Amino acid sequence: MSVTPPNVTVLGCSGSYAKPGGACTGFLVQSQQASVWLDAGPGTLGNLQKHVGLEEVSAIVLTHEHADHWLELPVVYNAVRHYIKCDPIPVYGTRGTLELAQQMCPAMEESFLWNIITDGSQESIGDQQWKWSQTDHYVETMASRVDVGDSSFLFTADTGPEWDISQLGETVSLAISESTFLSHREREGILHLSARQAGEFGQRVNADHLVLSHLAPGESEDDHALQASQVFDGPITVATAGDQYIF
Ligand SMILES: [Zn+2]
Known part of the structure; x- marks a missing residue:
């Protein structure tokens, strides 16, 4: 029997649009034992299906209600309801996301089993043990x-620098951090991370591998990797859709 090491595939990583x-x-x-879709930003459903069918998705986790992190869900609602006809997919999301989703998915229970x-919060999904921590962002995130066994993966979702990443542990195999802008904008008080701050977060949890994601439109990948590398000791990757990282 082939053994699949725990891994993360990037379905999309653009910040905002x-x-x-x-x-x-x-x-x-x-x-x-599980295939979990973490954040369903616009454009990710097509990429998801390169790897698994919707009927094979164990659960969907939505970090927060901002449009670029969940608005594929109403499309999945229609796909499951009218075409796939699989069992309702468990969804783990915030109350705010649920309230928005209910407006677009009036017969929600036909497609999704929503867990706030x-x-x-903690949840076991197959052999994956999930745990959540609220970040420093504009809405509950x-x-x-x-x-999974001795392997671990951490995703910051969207956050400003005031969130304490060590709420989710002191060590991690793979960290994917948002890295929206460069350090010259840190003084603006935006509730996102600079590349330098993403590097600090990776260092704080002793990540074996740090991946930068959610770069704002027009940002230089090289500049982000450079600024993060000035404070993070390990290997750094700037995410690209289709990348797969073992953790
Ligand atoms: Zn956001």
Whole structure:
């Protein structure tokens, strides 16, 4: 029997809106017993289906209600309801996201089983142990940690620098951090991270591998990697849709 090491595939990683040919935030977290779709940003459904069918998705996790992180969901609602006809897919999301989704998915229960997550929520999804921590962002936003055996993955979701990433542990195999802008904008008080701050976050949790995601439109990938590398000791990758990282 082949053993699949726990891994994350990037389905989209553009911040705010998709770059040409890209997609907004989304990841596929796969292990032996589960395939979890983490954030369903616009454009990620097509990329998801390169790897798994909707009927194979164990659960959908939505970090927060901003459009670039979940608005593929009403499309999935129609796909499941009218075409796939699989069992309702478990969704883990905030109350705010649920309230918006209910407006676009009036018969929600036909496609989704919604579970509200808050700061400190935990859930087992197959062999994946999920844990959430509320970040420093404009709306209630949940960073995620996933443990599979000795392997671990952490996704910051969207956050400003005031969130304490160590709420989700002191060590992690793989960290995917938002990295929206460069350090010269840190003084603006925007509730997102600079590349330098993303590097500090990776260092704080002793990540074996740091991946930068959610770069704002027009940002230089090289500049982001350079600024993060000045404060983070390990390997750094700037996310690209289609990348797969073992953790
Ligand atoms: Zn956001």
